[in-house]
Amino acid sequence: MENDRRMAVLIDADNVSDKYIKYIFSEIPNHGTPTYKRIYGDWTSPNLSSWKGVLLHYSITPIQQYSYTTGKNSTDSALIIDAMDILYSGHVDGFCIVSSDSDFTRLAARLRESGMYVIGMGEKKTPLPFITACEKFKYLEVLAAPTTDEKTPATGKADKTTPSQEGMADIPELIATIRTIVNETSDDDGWAFLGEVGKRLNKRYPDFDTRNYGHAKLTPLISSLKQFEIQSRKSSRPHITLKYIRNK
Numbered sequence: 001m002e003n004d005r006r007m008a009v010l011i012d013a014d015n016v017s018d019k020y021i022k023y024i025f026s027e028i029p030n031h032g033t034p035t036y037k038r039i040y041g042d043w044t045s046p047n048l049s050s051w052k053g054v055l056l057h058y059s060i061t062p063i064q065q066y067s068y069t070t071g072k073n074s075t076d077s078a079l080i081i082d083a084m085d086i087l088y089s090g091h092v093d094g095f096c097i098v099s100s101d102s103d104f105t106r107l108a109a110r111l112r113e114s115g116m117y118v119i120g121m122g123e124k125k126t127p128l129p130f131i132t133a134c135e136k137f138k139y140l141e142v143l144a145a146p147t148t149d150e151k152t153p154a155t156g157k158a159d160k161t162t163p164s165q166e167g168m169a170d171i172p173e174l175i176a177t178i179r180t181i182v183n184e185t186s187d188d189d190g191w192a193f194l195g196e197v198g199k200r201l202n203k204r205y206p207d208f209d210t211r212n213y214g215h216a217k218l219t220p221l222i223s224s225l226k227q228f229e230i231q232s233r234k235s236s237r238p239h240i241t242l243k244y245i246r247n248k
Helices: 018-030 046-058 074-089 102-113 128-133 140-144 171-185 194-204 218-225
Strands: 006-012 033-041 061-064 094-098 117-122 136-139 228-234 241-247
Touching: 006 018, 006 074, 018 033, 018 046, 018 094, 018 117, 018 140, 033 046, 033 074, 046 061, 061 074, 074 094, 074 102, 094 102, 102 117, 102 128, 117 128, 117 140, 136 140, 171 194, 171 218, 171 241, 194 218, 194 241, 218 228
Parallel strands: 006 033, 006 094, 033 061, 094 117, 117 136
Antiparallel strands: 228 241
16 A cells, blocks of 8 residues: 555755645655654754754654855765665665755666655756656645635635646646547547546656646546546445546
């Protein structure tokens, strides 16, 4: 089970704001259980003072790394060394690397070569090489933003003002990719299982997340595209329905 994965959560404090910490640790349980929680930075620096209260609340272990040389990021080196030590300990099944820095691209690739599940989290400014090196990548701005599927307590209506964040695939590319996947996986009548479509989208785009497009789930996202038919079918289990889609 995905949620049974033992995860090492390694945070680059130099490249992540403490305002995202709540959303980071709300998302991680969807991928596994955090058994290591470490954050790296020069804690003598006033720039990281806002992190100190957050560390206690979320029980994150701060790793001190002095900036020995101006212009060199020793924090990255400390995180990478720790990641490799944890890898060789054999105590985890995956890693969550929280940073917007491309310097972790090779680390993510190396961990995946060793059979580790690797999820990255960073801001929209994160360079593409680091995103594609991860098995999955989550944008912090998207995790922190409401979706159009969420209801407001006052009116009970969806918030239509929430902008589409998108990701590696914009809307036209997303539609084209879904059409291709449906053609590849559909039955003789053109119907494809929506769960399989979602799985293949995740494999093609590491940063694919329905929340990038303002929706909490895949079905509302597909419906909003207006390019596909959606059909519900009863399964062998009571109260469980399966979703299928077909190109219009």
